[in-house]
Structures are given as structure tokens and as C-alpha cells.
Amino acid sequence: MNLFSSDYCEGAHPRIMEALARTNFEQTEGYEEDPYCDNARALIRKAIDCPACDIYFLSGGTQTNMTFIAHALKPWQAVIAAETGHICTHETGAIEATGHKIIAMPAEDGKLTPQLIQAAVDAHTDHHMVAPKMVYLSDSTEIGTIYTKAELSAIRRVCDRNSLYLYMDGARLASALTAPGNDLSLTDFPELCDAFYIGGTKCGALFGEALVLVNPALAEDFNFTLKQRGGLFAKGRILGIQFGELFKDNLYLELGAHANALAARLKSAFEDKGFPFLVDSPSNQIFPILPNELITALREKTAFRDQEVIDEGHTAVRFVTSWAMTDAMVDAFIEDLNRLCHE
Amino acid sequence: MNLFSSDYCEGAHPRIMEALARTNFEQTEGYEEDPYCDNARALIRKAIDCPACDIYFLSGGTQTNMTFIAHALKPWQAVIAAETGHICTHETGAIEATGHKIIAMPAEDGKLTPQLIQAAVDAHTDHHMVAPKMVYLSDSTEIGTIYTKAELSAIRRVCDRNSLYLYMDGARLASALTAPGNDLSLTDFPELCDAFYIGGTKCGALFGEALVLVNPALAEDFNFTLKQRGGLFAKGRILGIQFGELFKDNLYLELGAHANALAARLKSAFEDKGFPFLVDSPSNQIFPILPNELITALREKTAFRDQEVIDEGHTAVRFVTSWAMTDAMVDAFIEDLNRLCHE
Amino acid sequence: MNLFSSDYCEGAHPRIMEALARTNFEQTEGYEEDPYCDNARALIRKAIDCPACDIYFLSGGTQTNMTFIAHALKPWQAVIAAETGHICTHETGAIEATGHKIIAMPAEDGKLTPQLIQAAVDAHTDHHMVAPKMVYLSDSTEIGTIYTKAELSAIRRVCDRNSLYLYMDGARLASALTAPGNDLSLTDFPELCDAFYIGGTKCGALFGEALVLVNPALAEDFNFTLKQRGGLFAKGRILGIQFGELFKDNLYLELGAHANALAARLKSAFEDKGFPFLVDSPSNQIFPILPNELITALREKTAFRDQEVIDEGHTAVRFVTSWAMTDAMVDAFIEDLNRLCHE
Amino acid sequence: MNLFSSDYCEGAHPRIMEALARTNFEQTEGYEEDPYCDNARALIRKAIDCPACDIYFLSGGTQTNMTFIAHALKPWQAVIAAETGHICTHETGAIEATGHKIIAMPAEDGKLTPQLIQAAVDAHTDHHMVAPKMVYLSDSTEIGTIYTKAELSAIRRVCDRNSLYLYMDGARLASALTAPGNDLSLTDFPELCDAFYIGGTKCGALFGEALVLVNPALAEDFNFTLKQRGGLFAKGRILGIQFGELFKDNLYLELGAHANALAARLKSAFEDKGFPFLVDSPSNQIFPILPNELITALREKTAFRDQEVIDEGHTAVRFVTSWAMTDAMVDAFIEDLNRLCHE
Secondary structure, three states: OEEOOOOOOOOOOHHHHHHHHHOOOOOOOOOOOOHHHHHHHHHHHHHHOOOOOEEEEEOOHHHHHHHHHHHHOOOOEEEEEEOOOHHHHOOOOHHHHOOOOEEEEOOHHHOOOHHHHHHHHHOOOOOOOOEEEEEEEEOOOOOOOOOOHHHHHHHHHHHHHOOOEEEEEOOOHHHHHOOOOOOOOOOHHHHHOOEEEEEOOOOOOOOOEEEEEOOHHHHOOHHHHHHHOOOOOOOOHHHHHHHHHHHOOOHHHHHHHHHHHHHHHHHHHHHHOOOOEOOOOOOOEEOEEEEHHHHHHHOOOEEOEEEEEEEOOEEEEEEEOOOOOOHHHHHHHHHHHHHHHHO | OEEOOOOOOOOOOHHHHHHHHHOOOOOOOOOOOOHHHHHHHHHHHHHHOOOOOEEEEEOOHHHHHHHHHHHHOOOOEEEEEEOOOHHHHOOOOHHHHOOOOEEEEOOHHHOOOHHHHHHHHHOOOOOOOOEEEEEEEEOOOOOOOOOOHHHHHHHHHHHHHOOOEEEEEEOOHHHHHOOOOOOOOOOHHHHHOOEEEEEOOOOOOOOOEEEEEOOHHHHOOHHHHHHHOOOOOOOOHHHHHHHHHHHOOOHHHHHHHHHHHHHHHHHHHHHHOOOOEOOOOOOOEEOEEEEHHHHHHHOOOEEOEEEEEEEOOEEEEEEEOOOOOOHHHHHHHHHHHHHHHHO | OEEOOOOOOOOOOHHHHHHHHHOOOOOOOOOOOOHHHHHHHHHHHHHHOOOOOEEEEEOOHHHHHHHHHHHHOOOOEEEEEEOOOHHHHOOOOHHHHOOOOEEEEOOHHHOOOHHHHHHHHHOOOOOOOOEEEEEEEEOOOOOOOOOOHHHHHHHHHHHHHOOOEEEEEEOOHHHHHOOOOOOOOOOHHHHHOOEEEEEOOOOOOOOOEEEEEOOHHHHOOHHHHHHHOOOOOOOOHHHHHHHHHHHOOOHHHHHHHHHHHHHHHHHHHHHHOOOOEOOOOOOOEEOEEEEHHHHHHHOOOEEOEEEEEEEOOEEEEEEEOOOOOOHHHHHHHHHHHHHHHHO | OEEOOOOOOOOOOHHHHHHHHHOOOOOOOOOOOOHHHHHHHHHHHHHHOOOOOEEEEEOOHHHHHHHHHHHHOOOOEEEEEEOOOHHHHOOOOHHHHOOOOEEEEOOHHHOOOHHHHHHHHHOOOOOOOOEEEEEEEEOOOOOOOOOOHHHHHHHHHHHHHOOOEEEEEEOOHHHHHOOOOOOOOOOHHHHHOOEEEEEOOOOOOOOOEEEEEOOHHHHOOHHHHHHHOOOOOOOOHHHHHHHHHHHOOOHHHHHHHHHHHHHHHHHHHHHHOOOOEOOOOOOOEEOEEEEHHHHHHHOOOEEOEEEEEEEOOEEEEEEEOOOOOOHHHHHHHHHHHHHHHHO
16 A cells, blocks of 8 residues: 555655664763754754754644744734644644634635735734734645745735734645745745744654744743643754754755655646646645545555545545655556556 | 763664664554554553553653643642652643642652542642642652552552542653562553553653553543644654564563663662762662762763752762663763772 | 613612612622522522522623633533634633634524534544534624524534534523514523523623533532632622522513613614614614714714724614613614704 | 621622612723723822822632733743642632642741742742742731731842742732731832732622732733633723722721721630630731630631641631621620630
């Protein structure tokens, strides 16, 4: 069975495995206060061209979002997100569990716009309502779309006008930054965001996200929140070692590009058969709309998830590719698809 | 510099590193729904002789304590702990951050007793106070002491009389179960506790704790809380692989015994010099009381932590040994100690 | 200046003021453990024909909603509400501050339906999402509409099919139950709801809501939550005395009918001039759509609130009537309206 | 049966009842935005000589403490209190339910000292522990003792040295400020505290506490928290009217002095019989230690509460006097005491 069900079906990039093995018996102090974390921070600061930012490593995306948002917001403040945003849909109310309302906006293609953000702000007029204070974006989004530099800059401006923090969930940042149509680079995020995270779990690491705190006001005392929310890793160096490998050269983005290339091949294969898509996504997630019988038949050899029921006979499904998947996997799938479509 | 500052200064046992490398490119579904987690659960269930328990894997101790306690207690219920307990002292208020009061009792040698528990219960008489509902223990405790079977059984009885859950923090369970004077075994915990966790981070794993939910009422819907609190691991199989190695034979307890043996050698060395101890601890943490000048001199070659100021000239310090430390490290330290004491 | 801005612009019904004065120097024990609270509970139990229910008195609506919902739900459970529901819009995120997500559904005329509830349930499929567990309704709704017995019964059935609690916010229950088109009576709520509250603040009391806990599972230990959330009143008898007056005869419903009658007169006046309404509401809140110049002119003598901008020249506004307003106030307003419309 | 069980056994001062009746049918806007609240704020600002402070009215003490502390502290910050403090003992974990740890210190006579506060601060050294940020005091304390100006000033200095907020729970402030030995006045509190509340419930009001926010940083956005925590009163003017009466002349302190005088008479009566006291309290709560048979006999005519078991035959009990109790009540009690002691 080949799995296109997610981009966390495999382990870590071999260089990471080697680095972990090589350093295994070295002794270091815990809690991210070790030379490997320091090295990874230095490499990331250089890659994003932000020497003054604070960087913390956390084990997963929900934990990172929950910990950061709980840290940044006062109890009566809320975060604005697309209603398809990960914090709205697939984190079991983690943000609300820390006491904060999410103002969920209906966003076409999973992307917030200045208009949507301003509308959310304008709807909150006094102290009988929560106070919007943060914008949460994902790049790439949960449905595979990406932001352009113009779009992100416009969102930054609407945030400035309304004193909102801008926070970017970069679980799939490597894929976004290497997707066709992308004109953002790693150095743009510290300029445009108050904070963002660089996702490792979905791009080459065993696990781990690097949270970059650009706005110094949000960095203050973050280590308290990190510990309080269960996110401070005892053997922190394991995270440092992993991000040290991903950022000591261009490996991180190369892995994103690899996943995108495989997704593009899958996309072409579906296009060749004339299947439409739920959304036109350039990154490592694609959402073809397929006949239900075909879906059933494909699942004999391949795993992938349902996204949305379209009509009685058709469902939009999700294929996700990863840094670790191979052209051979894609070849085998396309062969299967061709076979089933010709029967 | 040799580090006796904690038992999480190194990576993982070589068998774990090999297993991770061997399985690295296999594809599995995420979120602990994979064959490696299933295998680890089966091995643990066998080792503890509790076929019906539920087992979840989390990445660290604070996260495990916080997630479980938040799951088990209703908002007005409180947990009773020794005032030296980890949840009282070194979790940055993680339990309170989930809304629950800890009733901290002054406990000699870090150990709760039936009397202390009953006193905590008796002090809470009506709905103007929190309702005690859980007892939190650690074995070994934060100051290296251990519970006997008679002590733990007596605590179980006082819990039963007062309808309290009994929860055991097993961050250092391997050390406890292989310490001189211990008469508890892994199979006793499901009989005596409603829930407990088997610590991997401090015994052979890169990271990871196995939370065992014995009481079915506490297992219901636990996966919701696990996700909500940021504890559900995307590549869950990494945790399954690690616990699979630790429990496929007696490795887990062997590693605990190794750490204890090294600690016993350190303890003898201090005893030989006539130094007293803050507490008589049989496990992998020892707390000698040393002259401050000696402490300063020892720290030129060795790292260890202060525990408590005794008087102007003396401090109790903490030495911790791990599964990964060697007799050679201990030899070198003892040589240094001998040299400094003879000057 | 006459105020139609809310139904809490005045004090309490004279009978309540007299009862408070009459009993002022009697000594009673505090915290709702006094004969006046017992008497009020007995009268309410009789009025709703539910001898076994538990009843608590709280000082306001937000506090009642927040306290009850925090008590009833487990941390990962969510409440379904109309997106116009008070808990969604005007409680400053009080529900989220207790850790719970509100699943807000777009509901025509402010009323949930079985279809909307089932859709909310169906969208939550596993432990990566919150678990819907309660339905929150208001009767009358925040935009003045009311539920019929058939509608409420159908909602009860969809709750039963999905193991959902049904909770009714009765801030304006007196108005709902005496509105044209209503076929519900006080005795229907214990049969159809797990819990509901009878609003006193907006109907005759200085302040106070009577929370009726019908489902025994939700009543257990409620006094702990009540105290913990700041809702347990020291001089509880003040609440008991007030509800004792409201329910010793038909006063409560008479006051609701009075408010409705005044609102109906206002409504007719606007209808006579041909103004449309945002919603066709039969209770004590009406929402005419008026030209902005007329609104400005009317506000020289009368206070009322904006509800929603309709277009550049028109705004829907809200007029609320209370048990304490008089026909003379309405006469004066209608005269002013006539005058301004004829100019 | 005469009740000395609390100082909230009666209604309100007749002047308050008259003012409520007199204004009953006036219309005002809600939520403390009315002329009566404005007037009460002006009177209190004058009485405490603090023209710039913000003042909010809440319905009870637990709600005031919980709302203010939740507003002032960041999630990882804690409040230091005497272990007999109301927030530690009789608020059902309300502070912890908002996420904050209370650092409870063993305080002689219920009073914190600079030494205790500094010890609490010194015990918290890094981000693995909560960060102490506030000191909570009560004056008078829960066991009737009071602070001197020198004591409170010394506590202010230790707060300044450690960047701690100082918050005073004034549930029984009127009694404290009119007790023998007191040298504090209302004007001292704005100089020494960041915030404090003036208790109305236990001194003349039907209910209500006036929270004074002196430190502007703690006043910012407080109205959001007030609403979110259920503390914003719809008919806010009821609170304004009450505090307007209490502060339009010296009534508030006169009522405190009355309660103290009655307590002093009770105290003398017990002293005359040679009974010792648990604590030497000069205010409206006294704690004689009595033989258990005498306690039983006294309770046939008088209600009062147990405070603490002293030995098998003796119990410390609590007598509380109020602004509304009479010399005749005290006479009757003393007569009963004399009779029982002579039998």
C-alpha cells in the first residue's frame, strides 16, 4: 500500500538520522540550552536574515499554535483565521481551551484577505465582544494554496492599521516557498510577520517546528509559557540537531521542492484524464474531484483521504506528497490510475 | 566536562537508534495509529499484566501530567501532591493553567502517606472549597526515595475510602523498580493505580512517556484531550518504535539498574569521605551535603546542581546518573573527589 | 429622554421592592441556604411542574450561561449555537474563556433547526475536532423571534439522537411565553430541556436568573462550579425574595405580556407608516428599518440602538420594551413619530 | 435564633433601601454607564483622595478577586497570599480556575510580612517555575487581624523591590479602618496598593464591592475582563446607588465602627469568663476557645461557626458582628452566656 494520505508518513531525512546517531552519546544540558540548539538558531537567523529574533523549538504544529497564541493574547483578545484554518478545524479546540475565541472568516481558497480581516475587526465594537488582536495565516494553506508577497504585504498593512499581530503557521512553509507562483522567500517573513513557525515535521524532520518570534514584545517570557504548556523538550538538542541539518545548506527548501514536483506529476495525471479540482493548489497537496467508484478502486493500492462530498457520485479527495516519497511511487500510482480509467 | 546534572543529557539507547534507522522510510499512518505503536502497547500490556488498559505515548513528563490531570478532573476538583512533587515545583504552574488547584502537603522524604492524604481530604468540607479527587505520587520521588508495596497499598486503600484516583508519575520508574529496598514490580501498578506513566525520556529513549490508563472511566475520550493539549504526535510511530525496543525484553529495567549502580558508587565515595546526605535515596539521584569550596572545586570538571542551602558553608547538591553514563565517568569523578579531599 | 434601548433600564416591580424592605432586618444564613430561596424554588418547581429539578439563582445572564456551560461540558466538548446567539456575540468570549468552542451556525431569524444542529454534529467526525455535546437556544431569541412547541420538540429529538444536552437561555422567557404565536408553556421546558434559565433581570427583578437543572447528571456538584465562577451570592435570600414574588402568582408572565403589548403598539405605529422590519418579531424587541434622518430626529427624545446597516440611507434599529414602561411612553413616542413623518 | 454566623445575614442599610425605592422607576442606561455609578465613583475618589483611579462595581468578593487577578496576571504569573487568605481557602479554586497558581505562605495571625513575601519570591528562580507577580492581602484578615500603616508600607517596599503588584481585599475594610489599633485611613490605600476593593456586601449594602484600580496599567481594558467573567451588572445603577449612599457622608465607616463595638462587647464577655482566644482580633470577628458542652448549649439560641478544633474538649469558634446587629442581640447573648457559665 502506498500512502499519499499525509506528509508525515515516514521518518527523517538520512542526514538527520546520521547526525542523531553521531552525537548520540555526547552529553549536553537539557531544555534547548545546548550548542546544537544554538547552532540551529544561528543558521535559521541567517537564512531568514533576522539576527535579533528569538527562536524556540517545539514538537508539533498544534502545540506550537496553541502555545504561541496563548502566550501572545490577553484573555479577552481573539485571533482571526480563515474558517478552513488548522486552528479552526483540526486542533480539537486547542485555542479555545487556552481561553481564546477564534473569529473564523469564510475565506475563498483558504486565504484571508485585508477585506475579511477588516470586516472581522469592524464587527467588534466594544467590551461586550472579544477584541480581535491577531491574524492567523497558513502558508501553504490547509487546501494547498499559497500567498503572494503582495497579498501578504497587504495583510501586514491592515494589521498595522488595526494593531493586530500577524502570525504565520508554516507547517508546510518549504512547500509554499518552492511552489510555482510563489514570490516570497524566507527573508520576507521576519519583515511581514510578528511571529511564524518553520515546519520540520512535514519536511524532513522526525518531528519539530521552529517558532520564530520577531516582535520582541511577544518573545518576552516565552520560555515560561513554553514550559507551562508542556512544550519545552527535555533533550532539546534533538530538535537543534535536526534543524541544524535542515538549515546548514539549502536542504529544507530542496525537500519542499521535491514534494511539490511529485504533487505536480500527480496533478498532471488527473488533469490528463479531465478531472476537475476542488481548488487550484500549486503545492504538495492536491484535491481532485473523482467518481466514487474510481476512488474505491484506487484505494486498493493507495491510501488518500476524503476532503469533501461534491455530489452523490463524486468526492473531492486529498493527495499529499512528502520529501520522502519517490518518483517510483508516483509512477505506480499513475499506472494504476491509467489502468482504472481505461477499463 | 562530565555532566551528572540530569538523566537526560544523552540521546537514546543504540537499539532504539538502530530501530529508528531501520524503519525510517517505511510509510505508516500518523497519530499513534500504526503497527509500531500497537506492538509497543502489546509489549507493555504484557509487561504490566494488564490486557485491558489503554496506552498513549506523549513526548515529555510535564505534558503527560498536565494532559492526564486535565482530562481526569472536573473543574472544581483538585489533586493532592507532596509539596516536593514535580507538578508543584517544576512545571511552571501547568496544572493550575488547566484550571486545577494542587493541594500541596509537606511530605517527609518526598513521599505522601495515608495520613497526609486523609488530612488533605478532611480539610475540604464543602462546596466553598475545591474537592480533592486525585492523589499524585512519583516513584522514584523527586528526591530519589521510593515507595514500598506496603506503602503504595496503604495509599490505595485511603484513595478507595475517599473516592480518589491514584496517579503515579513514573518519570524515573525504571530506577525505582531496580533500587535496593524496592519490592514493587511493573505488574503492581495496574493493580494499585488508576493511571501511571512509564518514563522513557529519562531511561533510554530520545524522548517519550507511556501513559497507562487502567481505570476505563479515565480512558474514555482521552484522545480528544491528548490532541487538544498538543500532545498527539504526528509521527506517532517514533514513540512506538522506541517503547517497542525498551519493552521487547528486559531492556527498560536493565537501564534503570545501570543508572542505580553508578549512583551507588558515587554515594559510597561520598560516604567514604564522611559526607552526610540530605536524604537517604537508593535510586539514581543522590544528594550529598558538601562544603561550598569543595563544590566549587569539583565543578571545574563536573556539572551537578544545587539542591538546597544547608548553612553558610554547606550546600546539598544533586548528582544524577543515567542509563548512558559509564563506570569510567564515575571513576574519573571519584579520582577527582579523592584528590580534592586530600589536598 | 425616553429609553427603549433595553429592558433593564428600570429597577424592580414594586412588590419586590416591598418584599425586600419588609424582610430587610430578618437574619438568614447566606449562600442561597435560606427559607426565601427554598420558597422560591418550591414556587418555580410548581409553576414548571418539575418537583425533582434543582434550582440555583444567579445574578445575570452571561454569568448563568458561562457557569452552566462550564459545568456541563468536558474540556473537549463544544456547544452549538445560532451565530446570533448571545453567547456568540455579546459575552466577550465568556464561553471560550472557560475553554469551550462554540460551533456557530448561520440561523435564519436567529433560530436553530434540527437540520442546522445535525449539520454541526456531522461536521465533527473524530478526535482531531471538538465533540459537539450541547445545543444552546434562546427563547425569545436575540432578534425577538420565538420557538413553537413543534420546533422545540423537533430539536429535542435531534438532541436525543446525537446525545446532546439541550439548554435554553430564558433571559426573555416571559416575553416569549406571552407573545402572539407562542404555544409553549412553562411546563414544557422541563420536558424538553436538560436545563434552562428563567430570566428575572429583564422581567421585574432588580437582577437575577433562576437556573433550572432538570437533568440530574448536570445538577451534581453544580454548587462547586457556582462558587468557583463567582456566581454564588452571599445574601442569597435577595434572589429568593425576588423570585418568590415573581412566582407566587402569575406576576412573571403578566409582566412579559405587558412588555409585549407595548412593543406591539410600537410595531403597529411603524407598520402604519409603511416601514419594513429586519425580522418579524412578536415579542418585546422589534427591529424597524428606518431612514437615517428619521433615526437622528427620533433620537432627540428617545433612545434606541442600531442593529444593522441596511444601505446608505437606512438602518435597522432595535426598540425594546419592558415590564416597567408605560402606555404614556409609547403614546409620546408615537406622537413624535407621527409628527416627524408628517413634516 | 440570633445569628452571629456572618456579617451578611441581613439586608441593606435603610438609606440604601430608600434610595433604591426612590429611584426605582427612573430609566438609566445599563452596565454601570449611568449617573448613579458616576456619582458613586466621584464620592469614592474623593474619600480615598485619588482623582485618577478607575472604579468598577462587582456583586461579590470571590467574583472581584477572581476577575481582578485574572485580568492583572499573565498566564505564567502567580499571586502570593497568606495560607489563610480567602482566595486560598474559600473560593473553590476560583483563582486556579482562571489558570493561576497561588503561592500560599504560612502567615502568623493571617498576615503576610515582607520576609514571607521575599521568601516566596526567592524560591522562584527560573522559567521552570511560575513567576510571582502579585501580593494578595486582606484587611481585616480572615481571622480578624488588621495591618498597621508601617506594616503595609513595608510590604509596599518589598513589592517595589520585586516588581510585584499589591492588591488588597477589603471585604471587611470598614471594620479594619475603625478597629482599635488601626492607623490606616482610606486615603492610604491608593498610595500603597495597585488595586483594592471596598467591600459593600459585608457593610451595609444588599451586595456589591467597589474595585479601585489605581495602577493605570491594570485598569486598561478591565471592562473586557469584567464582562467576560460574568461580573458586569446589567442594572449597574443599583450598585451605584448603594455606594452613593455609603459614601455620601461617613456612613460606610460608621457602620464598620458599629460592628466593631458589638464585637468588642462579645469579646469582653468571653474575657470576663476567662476564655482564651485563637487570635487577638480587634475587628468584627472574634475567635474564643470554648468548651464543647458550652458551645452546644449556646447554640440552642445562637448561631455561630466552628473555626478550629483545639483539643478533645475545646473548639475555637467564630462570632461575627454586622452593621445591622443590635446591642439587644448582644445583651441577650451575654445573658445566655452568663447563665450557662453559672450553672
